[in-house]
Amino acid sequence: MTHPEYILTLSCHDQRGIVLRVAGFLAEHGCNIIDSAQFGDPESQLFFMRVHFALEDPSVPDADLRTAFAALCEANAMRGQLHDAHAKPRVLIMVSKIGHCLNDLLFRYKSGLLPVEIPAIVSNHMEFYQLAASYNIPFHHLPLAAGASEEAKLAQEARIIELLDMHRIDLVVLARYMQILSPGLCEALKGRAINIHHSFLPSFKGARPYAQAHTRGVKLIGATAHFVTGELDEGPIIEQDVERVDHAMTIDELTAIGRDVECVVLARAVKWFVEHRILQNGHRTVVFK
Template identity: 85%
Template structure:
């Protein structure tokens, strides 16, 4: 017989007895801890915790467990969540004309390496509608002309929000979606949208960053995955990685290496999000790997 499994996450002001209270609560409710991680931040004075557990006593149901956990959070001033580990989060992918991250995420999804449901792919171009069709995922073409006015942009973003609500989206992934989001949309996606970009920002902005990097003789290239905020490319960082390069590599080789790093970094960030391993700590993140 398999038992239902949950993932508990919490953050609160650091204080004595948190681990004792939480583990005691789980024991009292017939739960067995599978794995647990915690971190106390000396700077912010906050405590973070993630517990994966199984509910082994049939006498305790889902609703009473959630109600009692909410009461515990109130008593201890905790910001806590209880996630059903058997439920796959629903992810919407957004892309423009560069498809390596989209292709990588779809392969991981189809292979069972990424425990998600993907009910929608959104793009401002038509380049990847056939790729979406090959995975039997609805493709939504939401064009936005170059130089479009504020009204057109607002209407396009309203359709993005409508898709999020219609499909009950838990996470939006900007898999190289090359449009600047409005402050309103960023706020609506707060804490549930992840972006990826190369490591050259802010040094090499604009077109052909890898050509610029090659011209300057860079020795490290990489990528950053972060939460989306109204501060362009400056949201809380989730994951980063780099690869060494050298003088013998041309700009195309650097670009190919950069694409690989972007795919890996974004996939890690998405996987950690859907496994409820990321907790925000002000402008930073705590990631329980």
């Protein structure tokens, strides 16, 4: 017999007895824990927990379980969520003219490696409408001319918000979307938008960062996936990775390596998000792998 499965996540002030109370709650409601992870942060004095469990008592309805969990959270000052473990989060991907991350995410989605639904792709350019069509995903071309007015930008973002509402989007992925989001849209997407960008030591901003890195002779290149905030590229970091490079590599070779790292880092971040493994801890994240 197949039992419904859930993922419980919570954060609260660190104190004795939290694990006992959660485990007791699950036992009392006919649930069996499949796996569990927790972390107490001595700096923030916060406790974080993720529990994957099965509801094995058929006499306990889903609505009753959720109501009881909400009461547990309220009684213990917890910020908690209860997710259907088999529900596929709905993801909207945004992209501009560089498509390696989009292509990688679509392949993982189609092959079943990424348990999501992708009801829409948004772009300010037309480059990838055929790629979207090959996966039977609606492609929305929302152009924004260089130097566009604030009014035009807000009108374009209003259309994006319409799509988010229409498709009941759980996560927005900026797969090399090269437009800065307005503070209003960043706030609307707080905690549910992930961006990817290159990571260099030293950092190179502006056009052609891999060419700048090549000129400076960098030895490490990498990528960072982070939550989107109103501070450009300053949101809580979810995942990072690096690759070593050397003097013999051309700009094109550096770019290819960098794009491979970007794909892997972004895919990990998205997968961890949809599996409810990421909890925010102030300006940092706790990631239960």
